[in-house]
Amino acid sequence: MSDTLQGNSNVSVALLHHPVYDKNRQVVSTAVTNLDIHDIARSARTFGLFRYYVSTPVHGQQQLAERIVRHWQEGWGATYNPKRKAALELIQIVSTLDEVLADLHGRFGRPAKLVTTGAHLHPRSVTFGHLRELMADRDQPFLLLFGTGWGLVEEVFERADLVLEPIRGVGNYNHLSVRSAAAIIMDRLFGAR
Amino acid sequence: MSDTLQGNSNVSVALLHHPVYDKNRQVVSTAVTNLDIHDIARSARTFGLFRYYVSTPVHGQQQLAERIVRHWQEGWGATYNPKRKAALELIQIVSTLDEVLADLHGRFGRPAKLVTTGAHLHPRSVTFGHLRELMADRDQPFLLLFGTGWGLVEEVFERADLVLEPIRGVGNYNHLSVRSAAAIIMDRLFGAR
Numbered sequence: 357m358s359d360t361l362q363g364n365s366n367v368s369v370a371l372l373h374h375p376v377y378d379k380n381r382q383v384v385s386t387a388v389t390n391l392d393i394h395d396i397a398r399s400a401r402t403f404g405l406f407r408y409y410v411s412t413p414v415h416g417q418q419q420l421a422e423r424i425v426r427h428w429q430e431g432w433g434a435t436y437n438p439k440r441k442a443a444l445e446l447i448q449i450v451s452t453l454d455e456v457l458a459d460l461h462g463r464f465g466r467p468a469k470l471v472t473t474g475a476h477l478h479p480r481s482v483t484f485g486h487l488r489e490l491m492a493d494r495d496q497p498f499l500l501l502f503g504t505g506w507g508l509v510e511e512v513f514e515r516a517d518l519v520l521e522p523i524r525g526v527g528n529y530n531h532l533s534v535r536s537a538a539a540i541i542m543d544r545l546f547g548a549r
Numbered sequence: 550m551s552d553t554l555q556g557n558s559n560v561s562v563a564l565l566h567h568p569v570y571d572k573n574r575q576v577v578s579t580a581v582t583n584l585d586i587h588d589i590a591r592s593a594r595t596f597g598l599f600r601y602y603v604s605t606p607v608h609g610q611q612q613l614a615e616r617i618v619r620h621w622q623e624g625w626g627a628t629y630n631p632k633r634k635a636a637l638e639l640i641q642i643v644s645t646l647d648e649v650l651a652d653l654h655g656r657f658g659r660p661a662k663l664v665t666t667g668a669h670l671h672p673r674s675v676t677f678g679h680l681r682e683l684m685a686d687r688d689q690p691f692l693l694l695f696g697t698g699w700g701l702v703e704e705v706f707e708r709a710d711l712v713l714e715p716i717r718g719v720g721n722y723n724h725l726s727v728r729s730a731a732a733i734i735m736d737r738l739f740g741a742r
Binding site: 363364379391394395398399401402403404436437439440442443484523524525526527529530531532533535536537538539540543544546547548549 | 556557572584587588591592594595596597629630632633635636677716717718719720722723724725726728729730731732733736737739740741742
């Protein structure tokens, strides 16, 4: 993992499977999906991030995620596709957002700034440009948080140190997949142009 | 589909399942995957593109793709999630790149400029900035072409009018998923900032 320590090694991402909304704004736990694990890991690796936390409180879902990661780390997959191994090395499977923040606090010796993402403008939204400037302080750890389902619950936004502005396209359609949104956000914050 | 005709209605995307390379640089046909259909359709819809062509010469794979699209267009899915319907309306399933180009020629009354994408720098690579300027000519149709598997074959690059530069991250890891790469490329070309 050594060469990920260059780059944006003060920034991590997390994908939260609970608490998130479903389409009726009920608070649920969503299922872990294979491509959420792979795609976001590959993006995080491309943009030099520190870690990719996959967070679910459901024990069976944690086991599923572990099995997927292990397949590409140790199993036949590691030989078949070493590039996939390099991406999945960034993954750490956890139960809660608190566990992510505690882990980062322990590793960096100071609390990470929690940055939430979502499809809607929020009273506290900061721009991509502003967040990029803040993240240039390499001594300050940051956590970019993504929600599955219909997005992070309001209580999580309230806990955030920073709320990132939504990605705007053309018109009012704002239904990117979390995989696509995570890729675009990392590119806007860290991509070389 | 009316409000997609604003925006970037001179630009379409296509995902090619053949001819592409596998990991050993053999020319293969890859399988259609559910999330390639959904994620790229949602990104194309977000950025106001004209059409999303899913190209595979394999009849059974075309049928699978049709079934996925129809589920969200007409079936239970259309009621369950109308936003997904709006994205999948952009999809047209075809057999070959020639069929895509012929369809665009017929619709626009002039040939589309073929723009290939890939993970490596090419002798003919143009920058995102340059392509964005060219695409501002709304009378000129463009086709952004993405490959599955290990990417578009060299013969397809040779046919291209323009070769888009690769997305560069931090370091030399360049293994984004095609879903993530397509999202980032559309955002760089069309995203509001």
